[in-house]
Amino acid sequence: METPERPLRVAIADDALLLREGIAKVLADGGLEVVASVGTGVELLEVAARGGLDAAVLDIRMPPSYRDEGIVALEEMRAQGSTIGVLLLSMYATPEYALRVMGAGSGTGYLLKERVSEPQTLVRAVETVASGGSVVDPEVVEQLVQRTRADDPLSRLTERERSVLELMAQGYSNGGIAQTLFLGLKTVETHVRSILQKLDLEESPEHHRRVLAVLTLLGAR
Amino acid sequence: MAPGRKGRIIRRTIVIALVVAASLTMEITGFLATPGELRREVSWTTLHAIVPLVFAACAGVAWAIGPSRLPARLMVIFPLVWIPLSFLRVIEHVAWLWPFVYGVHLWWAVLTGILVLLYPRGRLIDGVDRWIAGIALVTSVGYLLGVLLLGQPSAAVCDCTVNPYLVADAPGVFAIIDVGYRAIGVLLAIVIAVRLLVRWVRGSVPARTVAFLMPIALIAWVITLAIQAAAYASGGADLVLDTVSLVAIASIPVSFVAGIAHARNMRARVADLMRITREGADRGLWAESLARTLRDASVRVYWWDEERAGYADASGEPLDDSPAARRSDHGLLPVSSPTGMPIAVIRHDRVLTDNMRLLDGVSSALRLSVDNGRLRSEIERTLEQVRQSRARILEAGDEARRRIERDLHDGAQQHLVSLGMRLRLAANQARDRGVEPLGVELDGTILMLNQALKELRELAHGIHPSLLSSGGLALAVPELAGRCPVPVEIDVQAEGRLPEVVESTAYFVVSEALANVAKHAQATRGWVRAVLVDGELELVVRDNGVGGASADGSGMLGIADRVDAVGGRFRLDSEPGAGTTITIRIPLGRFTST
Numbered sequence: 148m149e150t151p152e153r154p155l156r157v158a159i160a161d162d163a164l165l166l167r168e169g170i171a172k173v174l175a176d177g178g179l180e181v182v183a184s185v186g187t188g189v190e191l192l193e194v195a196a197r198g199g200l201d202a203a204v205l206d207i208r209m210p211p212s213y214r215d216e217g218i219v220a221l222e223e224m225r226a227q228g229s230t231i232g233v234l235l236l237s238m239y240a241t242p243e244y245a246l247r248v249m250g251a252g253s254g255t256g257y258l259l260k261e262r263v264s265e266p267q268t269l270v271r272a273v274e275t276v277a278s279g280g281s282v283v284d285p286e287v288v289e290q291l292v293q294r295t296r297a298d299d300p301l302s303r304l305t306e307r308e309r310s311v312l313e314l315m316a317q318g319y320s321n322g323g324i325a326q327t328l329f330l331g332l333k334t335v336e337t338h339v340r341s342i343l344q345k346l347d348l349e350e351s352p353e354h355h356r357r358v359l360a361v362l363t364l365l366g367a368r
Numbered sequence: 369m370a371p372g373r374k375g376r377i378i379r380r381t382i383v384i385a386l387v388v389a390a391s392l393t394m395e396i397t398g399f400l401a402t403p404g405e406l407r408r409e410v411s412w413t414t415l416h417a418i419v420p421l422v423f424a425a426c427a428g429v430a431w432a433i434g435p436s437r438l439p440a441r442l443m444v445i446f447p448l449v450w451i452p453l454s455f456l457r458v459i460e461h462v463a464w465l466w467p468f469v470y471g472v473h474l475w476w477a478v479l480t481g482i483l484v485l486l487y488p489r490g491r492l493i494d495g496v497d498r499w500i501a502g503i504a505l506v507t508s509v510g511y512l513l514g515v516l517l518l519g520q521p522s523a524a525v526c527d528c529t530v531n532p533y534l535v536a537d538a539p540g541v542f543a544i545i546d547v548g549y550r551a552i553g554v555l556l557a558i559v560i561a562v563r564l565l566v567r568w569v570r571g572s573v574p575a576r577t578v579a580f581l582m583p584i585a586l587i588a589w590v591i592t593l594a595i596q597a598a599a600y601a602s603g604g605a606d607l608v609l610d611t612v613s614l615v616a617i618a619s620i621p622v623s624f625v626a627g628i629a630h631a632r633n634m635r636a637r638v639a640d641l642m643r644i645t646r647e648g649a650d651r652g653l654w655a656e657s658l659a660r661t662l663r664d665a666s667v668r669v670y671w672w673d674e675e676r677a678g679y680a681d682a683s684g685e686p687l688d689d690s691p692a693a694r695r696s697d698h699g700l701l702p703v704s705s706p707t708g709m710p711i712a713v714i715r716h717d718r719v720l721t722d723n724m725r726l727l728d729g730v731s732s733a734l735r736l737s738v739d740n741g742r743l744r745s746e747i748e749r750t751l752e753q754v755r756q757s758r759a760r761i762l763e764a765g766d767e768a769r770r771r772i773e774r775d776l777h778d779g780a781q782q783h784l785v786s787l788g789m790r791l792r793l794a795a796n797q798a799r800d801r802g803v804e805p806l807g808v809e810l811d812g813t814i815l816m817l818n819q820a821l822k823e824l825r826e827l828a829h830g831i832h833p834s835l836l837s838s839g840g841l842a843l844a845v846p847e848l849a850g851r852c853p854v855p856v857e858i859d860v861q862a863e864g865r866l867p868e869v870v871e872s873t874a875y876f877v878v879s880e881a882l883a884n885v886a887k888h889a890q891a892t893r894g895w896v897r898a899v900l901v902d903g904e905l906e907l908v909v910r911d912n913g914v915g916g917a918s919a920d921g922s923g924m925l926g927i928a929d930r931v932d933a934v935g936g937r938f939r940l941d942s943e944p945g946a947g948t949t950i951t952i953r954i955p956l957g958r959f960t961s962t
Contacts, residue, residue, distance in 0.1 A: 163782045169789040176793075213774065214838035238781050239825060241835055242850070243843045260781075261821050264788030264814050266796070294850040366846075 155277050156199060158183040160191035160217070161206040161236070170204060170236075170263055177270030186210070188220030195224055195231065202232035202277040206260075207244065218247055225251050232276030236260045240286035246362050249281060253355040256282030256318065281318035281355040283362065288316040291365035300364070303345045311338045312346075316361045320354065380431055383444060384424045391420040391447035398454030406524075408454070412610060419618045420447030426621035434628055436490030442479050443621050449475040456526040463529045467519055471512035477553055477593070478504045480620055484560050484586055487624050496563070500556055507552050514545040550597040557590045582623035588616035637661040638729040642736070651682040654737060658730060662716060666698070669734075672710040679713045687713055703731040711738045758933045759869070766832075766872045773832035781824060788817050836875050840865045841898055844875055849896060852882045854911070856894035866905060867959035873934050874898065874907050874954070880923050881909035881950050889913025889948055903956055910949045917942035927952070934959075 157179050161167040164186075171181045183194040187209050195203060203224075207217035221233045234256040235248050248257040256276045262268050262284070272282045292301070292313060304312060314324045325335045343350055348360050395417040399407065408416075427443035434440055451473040459466045481504055485497045492498050516533045519542055561583070568583050592613035599606065641661045644654065655669040670679035670687040679687035701714040712734060716727075795810035828834075836844040842860050849856035865871070878896055885894045891913030898907045917924065919940045927950065931938040936954035 163778065163786075165786045166782055166789075169786050172793070173789065176796075208777065208834070208838070238777050238785075239829065239834060241847065243835065243839060243847060260785045261788055261818050263785060264792045264818065266792060290850070366850075 154178055154180040155201040155274065156180050156182045157273060157277075158185070158191060158194045158200055158203045159205075160185050160188060160203065160209065160220070162186045162209045163206070166206075166260070166263070170269070173263055173266045173269055174204070174273065177266055177273075179270065179273060188216040188223075191220055192223055195229055196227075200231050202234065202273050204234045204236060204273060207235050207237040215244070215247075218244065218251075221248065221251050221255065230254060230279075232256070232273065232278070234258060234272050234276050234282065236263075240284055240290060242287050242291050242362070242366050245283050245287045246359070246366060249283070249355055249359040249362060253281065253353055254279045255355065256280075257287065258282060258284045259286055275318065279354070280320070281358040283317045283358060285313070285317055288313050288362075288365070291316070291362065294365070300346050304342060308338055308342050308345070311335065312342050312361065315339065315342070316358060316365060318355075318358050380428065384428055387444055387447040388421060388424045391424075391450055392417060394455040394458075395452055397458045398452045398456075401457040402454045409607065412607060412614075413452075415611060415614045416452060419614055420450045422618040423447055423450075423621050426625045429625045430621075430628070433625075433632055434490055439483055439486050439490050439624060439628075442483050442486070443624075446476055446479050446621075449473070449479065451476075453525055456521065456528065460526045460528040463532045466526070466528055467516050467531050467533055468512075470519060470521060471515035472508075474511070474549070474553070475508055477557075478508050480589075480617060481553075481557055481560050483624060484564060484582070484620060487564070487582060487627060490628070500559060503552070504556055507549060511545065511549040514542065514549075518542040518545065547597075554590070554594045554597050557586075557593055561586045561590045582620065582627060585616045585619035585623055588612060589620070592616060638726065638733065641730065641733045654734075655682060658714065658734075661730065662726070666716070668715045670713045670715065672712060679710075687715070701727055701731060703734045705735060705739060705742075711735060755933075755935065759935070762873075762930070762933045763869045766869060769832040770837060773828050773834060776824065776828045776831070777834070781821065781828065784817060784821050784824065788814055788821070791817065833875065836871055841871055841874055844871075845878055845896055845898065848875070848878055848882060849894075852894065853886050854882075854889075854891050854894050856882065856885075856896055859895075859897045859899075861897075861899045862905060863900065867956060869934055869959055870905055870954050870956060873930050873936070874905060874952075876930050877907060877927050877950070877952055878909060880927050884917065884923050884948070885909075885911045885913065888917065889915075891947065900956075901953075905952075905954045905956060907952050907954075908949065910947060912947045914944065915942045915946045915948050916944040917948045924950075 157174055159167055159170050159174075159181060161170065167184050167186075171184055174181055182200065183191075185191050185194060188205065191203060191205060194200065205217035205220060207215055209216040217235050217237075221235065224231070224233065230253075232254040233251075235244070236258055237244060238260050240259055245257045248255050254276045256272050258269070258272055262272070275282050292309075301309065301312075310328060311324055314327060319327065321332060321335045321339060324330070324339075325332045328335070330338075340350075342348075346361075346364055348357075348364065351357050351360065395413065399413050402408075407413075423443045423446040427440045427446075430440035430443060431437070449472055451469060453473065456466055456470060456473075459469060482501050485492055485501060492501060516531075517535045518538055520531050520534065520537070520539065521528055564583050564586055592609055595606075595609055596613060599609075638661060641657055644657045651669070651671060655667065658669060659665055659667040668681055670681050672678075673680050676686070679689075681687075698715050701716060703711045703714065705711055714727075714730065714734070791810050791814050795807045795814070798804075798806040798810060833844055833847070835847055841862050845860050846858050849858050866874075882894065882896075885891050889911045891911035893912050895908070895910045897910075898905065900906070917940060919925070919928065924940060928938045931952045931954065934954055935958060936952055939951040940948070941951070942948040
């Protein structure tokens with residue numbers, strides 16, 4: 148963990164200049180230090196290679212092919228051993244991308260671009276990934292939960308357990324869930340154990356693995 | 369077989385039998401009625417009796433194969449007017465009858481002459497022929513009148529009772545009529561012979577070889593007729609000459625029948641050529657069939673070669689068009705299309721030039737053949753152009769949708785997101801300055817904006833799923849299946865990326881098919897499988913619903929059209945109660961991969 152005195156150092160990559168500047172302003176207003184602002188994934192990789200970064204915010208669709216350059220850059224950074232927090236922004240909430248992002252390792256996040264109009268959400272997401280946590284956009288989770296499957300294991304969950312599961316999928320820690328749902332930590336832990344048992348999932352020591360497992364389960368039902 | 373055919377054959381057989389019987393009766397009764405010392409030789413009489421039999425037999429054949437019925441009718445009437453003079457002795461005392469019989473006893477010659485004129489088409493071809501036939505008929509009727517009013521045969525012919533129709537006893541005038549009639553007959557016979565000879569000389573070799581009997585028979589007959597006429601005038605008879613005359617007359621119907629049989633055969637062979645043409649024969653087979661049709665093994669076909677601007681045969685050997693080659697005993701028949709484009713040159717034996725009808729038939733067949741081939745290839749070319757343009761339109765449509773989605777993504781969506789961000793900043797500033805109501809107002813605006821963004825996102829996704837562009841079928845199909853209210857099992861084994869148009873077609877098919885599953889199938893499960901087999905994408909969308917889907921429904925038609933446009937195949941199996949299975953196969957070879 149960084150010391151609270153030093154602000155988090157963040158780099159931004161987005162080919163849309165307007166958004167890039169807006170994001171930079173939101174993050175700066177949120178107390179973060181934007182050290183670089185570039186237009187492509189390749190440029191961001193160069194910035195990251197110079198070191199000193201705590202987190203990066205990347206658009207997924209960037210030049211040259213406008214497909215998944217942001218995720219490719221993330222996977223490249225992880226392959227090079229970088230563990231900085233990486234938050235991917237996308238115009239679409241695509242579960243398949245969320246799974247790929249979570250699959251790249253800990254300290255990753257996937258948010259809809261329109262979350263930039265909620266500065267706290269964006270800043271908190273950057274802080275979460277920078278500290279090794281996971282963030283998944285609620286819209287993605289909503290899509291996954293709405294998918295219909297035969298013999299749906301989710302039908303075995305209670306209403307409360309369902310809400311807890313959705314927050315688990317968004318990357319919330321047990322503490323975060325307790326805070327969000329106004330529950331005691333113990334209660335949340337009981338719910339989580341019950342959910343994992345009912346869904347035949349194993350609790351993992353690494354937080355992002357839990358997110359990945361839940362997302363995978365939701366997607367594969 | 370037509371129901372009337374059998375009856376017609378029986379009727380004809382009866383008619384022929386009756387005329388033969390009548391003819392033989394006249395012959396035999398005449399022979400018996402003639403006093404022994406005046407009788408002709410038995411051999412001559414036999415031969416004389418055989419002539420009408422030959423005509424009757426040929427009438428039967430001509431009826432069956434002739435180009436018209438007239439020749440056969442003339443041949444069947446012939447035995448009735450082939451009246452031996454000796455028959456007069458049988459009826460010499462039937463005063464009202466014998467003048468009529470005597471008056472028509474030479475009509476057989478008129479029938480024979482007209483029969484020759486009818487050869488080979490079964491009708492009188494030009495005005496001269498019609499004049500000849502008319503003169504013959506008019507003089508014959510005149511002769512009959514002459515006999516009725518003035519006739520009284522000599523005692524050497526019969527011991528006839530007095531002619532009851534006699535108006536004047538003028539043996540001199542009657543003798544002139546008698547001789548004059550025969551002289552006109554001889555003259556007309558000579559004219560007919562000449563015309564026939566001219567036609568024969570102009571005819572083609574094959575036609576000549578078979579039909580040579582006719583002119584020979586006619587010439588023999590004309591000569592004997594002339595001599596006989598002279599002999600009649602001088603009152604004498606020669607057995608040898610008479611015999612030759614009978615053989616010559618008998619050979620005329622035989623020649624006629626042989627000639628039309630040959631022409632029929634020739635037509636049949638040209639018809640064969642037409643048949644081969646219709647079946648789309650290749651050039652080698654065509655030249656071979658042509659040689660067979662023309663009975664000319666030296667026939668060569670030189671086809672027009674657009675590139676070389678010259679004629680060459682199937683093996684590529686060019687046509688020798690030099691003056692020396694032109695002077696050879698080969699004729700050249702150029703064939704061109706109705707629009708004047710050269711098609712081919714047929715090199716044939718020069719003698720075939722005479723048979724223009726045959727060559728006309730042949731060149732028509734060739735023209736038809738080439739026109740057929742040309743039309744076929746034109747249709748194929750047009751169809752291929754249509755296919756290609758349809759595929760291009762489809763690709764252009766896909767490309768346009770991709771571009772619109774990208775424009776939305778990079779333009780309107782980005783701008784609205786930025787706008788949301790600025791509104792948030794404004795709301796924060798409003799709160800900082802203590803204008804809480806404005807902050808609340810702006811919060812509401814942001815919510816509305818985000819709702820609009822969500823709708824825009826759905827719209828853009830509907831126009832073109834960005835996931836298909838970036839992740840291909842492997843990502844886009846599961847996402848599509850996830851939106852279907854019916855649980856769908858997915859098995860996409862398409863390794864790597866496929867050509868864009870194939871991916872978008874497959875995506876469209878899955879999307880439409882799953883929409884059908886959701887709306888109509890009443891299914892509880894669905895399956896989507898995509899695999900690559902033999903360079904083709906095979907996509908199967910199946911459900912366990914009620915089945916009974918119609919291939920004519922707009923959804924299915926849309927799928928079939930899309931698949932067809934990229935050269936793929938579409939199959940629908942939807943027995944009622946057995947679920948619905950849509951199978952498509954799209955060949956990948958014709959598209960460049962992205």
